[in-house]
Amino acid sequence: MRLHDAARAFAAESFGARFPYVFALHDEGGHPHVHLTVRALGSDGTRLNPRKADLEVWRQRFAQALRDRRVEAEASPRRARGVRCRAEPMPVRKMRERWSEQDGRGPRVRINSHQRNGPSQRTAAPWEAKQTERRERIRRWLTVEAIALSRSARREDRALGLALRGYIRRFSTLKDRQMTLIRPDDERRPTDHQREL
Known part of the structure; x- marks a missing residue:
């Protein structure tokens, strides 16, 4: 599946062999999505400590990986879409x-x-x-x-x-x-x- 391949490519590019990761693809009720878990302690002893800007870069990279596989995806920030509040917890x-x-x-x-x-x-x-x-x-x-x-x-x-x-x-x-x-x-x-x- 293209979503699975995009998640694999994104994880390999973003975390590679430095930070071990595992991911799972779910398709619950026609809403396919991927859960990605990354180990915070890297193989070289450094810790993964993402900032807000890192999360935005990751969203952009994942959207690009999807587009590379002919899946329409965009990673625009909420404020650009007119959404002021975060999703309900x-x-x-x-x-x-x-x-x-x-x-x-x-x-x-x-x-x-x-x-x-x-x-x-x-x-x-x-x-x-x-x-x-x-x-x-x-x-x-x-x-x-x-x-x-x-x-x-x-x-x-x-x-x-x-x-x-x-x-x-x-x-x-x-x-x-x-x-x-x-x-x-x-x-x-x-x-x-x-x-x-």
Whole structure:
């Protein structure tokens, strides 16, 4: 399988004989994926200590290994796709799924004191301004590209520019997980027993 071959090539290139590794291919419900485990202690005694930039390089290399095997893959960062929040942690997702299987309702959410009074009285966290600024920069850059494509003489470019404009509209309305918990003016105000949990 091409995914298996891409994972093998990526692991050999990235870790080689220096850091022993093992990987397994799963195809659960039409969602093929690879689990790769790398030993942190290298054969030369050094420890593997990846930084954030290393993880991004690895994602890019794996996507390239997939593309080399004619599998469409892209390794764009979340912020470039308009996603501000990280994926839901696996333990939280499993707990939510178990809860909803038991009684058909979702789990109760603890509402912090700054969220109880609604968005108008909520104080912004220090990192939110930086996230908003970065998001706006990306949106502006995408808008410039969409305009340039829409002015192209090539019909395919104009169609791509139109599709990019639609993406920008959706990109502008995406919210992070915390903001989805805060709805304006009692639209979804938690009950008292939900606040206590």
